[in-house]
Amino acid sequence: MVGINDVAALAGVSSATVSRALSGRGAVSAATRERVERAAEELAYVISSDASSLASGRTRNIGVIVPYLGRWYYTEVLSGVQSVLVSQGFDLTLFNLGGDAGERRQIFEQFLFRRRVDAAIAVSVEVDDDEISRLHALRKPVVCVGGPIEGLRTLGIDDLDAAHRVVEHLTALGHRRIAHVAGLPGLRDFRMPMNRQHGYEQALRDVGVEPDPALTRTADFSVRGGHAAARSLLEDPATRPTAVFASSDEMAFGVLIAARELGLSVPGDLSVAGFDDHENAGIVGLTTIAQDPQQMGRRAAELVLAQVESPDEPAHSMNLVMPTRFVERTTTAPPRA
Amino acid sequence: MVGINDVAALAGVSSATVSRALSGRGAVSAATRERVERAAEELAYVISSDASSLASGRTRNIGVIVPYLGRWYYTEVLSGVQSVLVSQGFDLTLFNLGGDAGERRQIFEQFLFRRRVDAAIAVSVEVDDDEISRLHALRKPVVCVGGPIEGLRTLGIDDLDAAHRVVEHLTALGHRRIAHVAGLPGLRDFRMPMNRQHGYEQALRDVGVEPDPALTRTADFSVRGGHAAARSLLEDPATRPTAVFASSDEMAFGVLIAARELGLSVPGDLSVAGFDDHENAGIVGLTTIAQDPQQMGRRAAELVLAQVESPDEPAHSMNLVMPTRFVERTTTAPPRA
């Protein structure tokens, strides 16, 4: 195994100089750097990250915690994070909380603490108090995407406002009986589903409609969940709403499937609006409010790397609000007269 | 930061004994182990994985290479891998090749070689010769899920047979004009799309039908791709097939959407069959052939860990074939008379 000393010998310098030349920390003359790089190249030298980490205290590795992988949102965030990390030469260690409670405990109690990461990014993770204190105990930069966690840097969208805007679109079209397929709290993050529910309610009150609790159903953000919720919401023609707002596009897809099964035409008999601008929203013409989770992942990675690079700067907590964009397509129209 | 010496002091033993007691390597009396564990617990000691790796040469970290994250298949495999690794105390470093060519090169040339992983799992990665030799140069266990790579352990399904069975179902129903929305080769793995195409062709020849090249369209495994392929396949009533086999359920979803847009009833005017048994296949009643990528991920992790634990045993190459299961639902029926 070729090590730093082999490179040093070939380049005719000390190992310290090789370290400086290759890492970019500390002054090295251009000529020397040149020779060192050539030698490293020739020997196909690759650094031992373990030795480097041990000596320097920096791992060049970021931990990313996700509650689940099988939803569009998470993989998008993850891709964004990954691409920034790769470009900066950082590795990504994935912690997936989707397994059983034991796995989750092990991750919070052991894995995060093996000093293997310089920082962590938590993606819409619903953490309990004990877990929060463990994250703080890391004494490492932590930024949260989506779910605001007390005292940590956060990056997300304004869920209340976004939901409000979508539902406002429906009321502006003339809808008054609008149902909400809401997300289950506690599944991703506790507050997000609530904020979207509040945005929905507020938009109704704006036009003088008192939200009817019977028109809100919760589901697990999946197509299947949205489908089941819509079936129960739509099957009785007497109480049927004229529009449905789903708190995620995937649930909206489920609503569309249910509507078709029940012989309801969209948007003739029923308007449907979603939330996300999922990659498949366009193809079914879904009106929705777009967020860009990949971009959020990139920003989160940048934030966290900035803190890693300059650990001394006081990381005042903050909550970065990313923009959302209303996208009108063909699943929404005025209600039948 | 509490280290091994603190634990040793508290337990009244040497650091060597602590190391042995906690790692399980080497003989320690039950009583001593007990005391050491208690001391470690009390001090909330967590090992420095860097120091441990440096000294032992083992990292307890597995690299997982995926070409892309945004498809059901990959996240399922990843979940399976992850759950086994967590239970064995291993970390998972994620390498996502989905970025640009530069990122990909960096991953193969640098990241994999930082000696940060004990082994790697490649998930349906289409690798070129240079990349294969780099994987071999790792001199670490590598197992591939899905895409067979020369000289490496592989685990996957029999794509030809699976496709054959689905199409056989269609011919048994009486279909003769059967189209294939095939996967684009080179996107995931080169051979898989071809094998499915061959299975499709073979099932047709079984009933004396020579496959019509005009009835095969390729797409990128996405809903959008399947939709576009189906539009061009179905729009002309004169040349329209009576059934479509899609090489992934996600593409089949796109076919279903296109059929509806064109006013074709399924399965009345058109039968549709997919491949995967995606989590949403049931909800739209899609007939398909099920594979279990999560299970494949678990098996791959087990295989690779077994090799990591006993590196001396000759890792004869092998190709583990996992079962598939035909699932008949409601999108297939005999063609109209």
Added chain:
DNA sequence: ATGAAAGCGCTAACAT
């Protein structure tokens, strides 16, 4: 069964 001590391959003072 346990301890002493020599590394593992780097980095970072410190010195020049």
Added chain:
DNA sequence: ATGTTAGCGCTTTCAT
């Protein structure tokens, strides 16, 4: 700008 040297926190012979 470069070299010398002392660790980083473990694991693993080798003794006992």
